[in-house]
Amino acid sequence: MDLGLKNRVAFVAAASTGLGRAVAGRLAAEGATLAICARSRQTLEAAAEEIRASTGATVSVVTCDVTHEADVRRAIDETAERFGRLDILITNAGGPPSGGFAQFADGLEPYRKALELNLLSTVSLTQAAVPHMRRNGWGRVVAVTSLSAKQPSTSLLLSSIARAGVLAFTKVLATELAREGITVNSVCPGFTLTERLSELAEAEAGRNGIEMEAVYEQWRRDIPAKRIADPAEFADVVAFLASERASYVTGVALAIDGGIIKSLY
Ligand code: NAD
Numbered sequence: 001m002d003l004g005l006k007n008r009v010a011f012v013a014a015a016s017t018g019l020g021r022a023v024a025g026r027l028a029a030e031g032a033t034l035a036i037c038a039r040s041r042q043t044l045e046a047a048a049e050e051i052r053a054s055t056g057a058t059v060s061v062v063t064c065d066v067t068h069e070a071d072v073r074r075a076i077d078e079t080a081e082r083f084g085r086l087d088i089l090i091t092n093a094g095g096p097p098s099g100g101f102a103q104f105a106d107g108l109e110p111y112r113k114a115l116e117l118n119l120l121s122t123v124s125l126t127q128a129a130v131p132h133m134r135r136n137g138w139g140r141v142v143a144v145t146s147l148s149a150k151q152p153s154t155s156l157l158l159s160s161i162a163r164a165g166v167l168a169f170t171k172v173l174a175t176e177l178a179r180e181g182i183t184v185n186s187v188c189p190g191f192t193l194t195e196r197l198s199e200l201a202e203a204e205a206g207r208n209g210i211e212m213e214a215v216y217e218q219w220r221r222d223i224p225a226k227r228i229a230d231p232a233e234f235a236d237v238v239a240f241l242a243s244e245r246a247s248y249v250t251g252v253a254l255a256i257d258g259g260i261i262k263s264l265y
Pocket of ligand 1: 013014015016017018019020037038039040064065066067092093094095096144145146147148188189190191192193194195196197
């Protein structure tokens with residue numbers, strides 16, 4: 001299937017490592033032109049060089065902290081100006097600290113930070129990108145969230161509340177933008193092998209006084225597919241949602257989770 005991504009211009013946020021990096025690589029392999037952002041130029045340059053070498057795609061790098069509204073606007077506008085258009089936005093960021101109410105029973109600061117990192121960054125990236133999509137009457141927004149968006153977790157309280165907000169935001173936006181040829185969807189990754197997952201495993205091991213490998217073992221037992229995902233499996237699904245072929249899919253929150261989410265929708 002030709003995804004119809006050749007010559008499309010995509011902005012992939014938080015793309016120096018992990019899920020964002022995998023999505024950037026997939027979009028580039030399908031012929032898209034890319035801008036990738038993260039906070040550190042050095043790791044971004046290394047990721048961009050790898051992607052260029054393996055795909056031949058044009059990849060520009062923009063340093064940007066997605067929690068800084070002005071940074072986000074500059075990064076998106078610079079990208080649209082450099083390539084003359086912006087068709088695809090993948091919103092993404094790091095994850096907030098793990099833990100439940102026991103860890104976050106005192107004070108609002110961790111909550112504020114999590115909302116800034118995972119909810120408000122999605123809003124500001126989208127606010128900056130949608131006007132460029134409107135100009136061409138075509139656009140794709142795919143928001144990276146988490147299984148915790150659909151299945152709130154006692155070990156991921158901060159993530160759970162911020163991601164639920166993203167699902168609501170993307171659903172409202174999907175409804176408003178559908179008539180303009182712009183689709184807006186969310187993806188909810190399950191356990192996927194990245195640095196973030198090893199950080200979560202380490203924290204979980206520390207909380208329970210067990211080895212990290214025992215945490216991975218427990219996760220594998222709980223996942224119906226009985227294994228942790230490869231980031232490439234996540235990226236393939238995101239590339240489809242960002243593609244011409246997904247033109248009639250909007251407002252969904254799609255789990256890419258090996259079956260671990262127990263809810264119907
Ligand atoms: P990761 O920690 O491996 O990579 C995160 C990326 O975000 C890095 O490139 C980092 O430089 C960048 N980043 C972090 N904060 C940023 C900021 N303020 N501004 C710009 N860039 C920033 O994480 P990942 O596993 O790739 O996860 C991506 C998202 O998906 C996270 O929000 C994570 O919580 C969520 N998620 C991951 C999993 C998983 O199993 N990996 C599962 C569910 C949800």
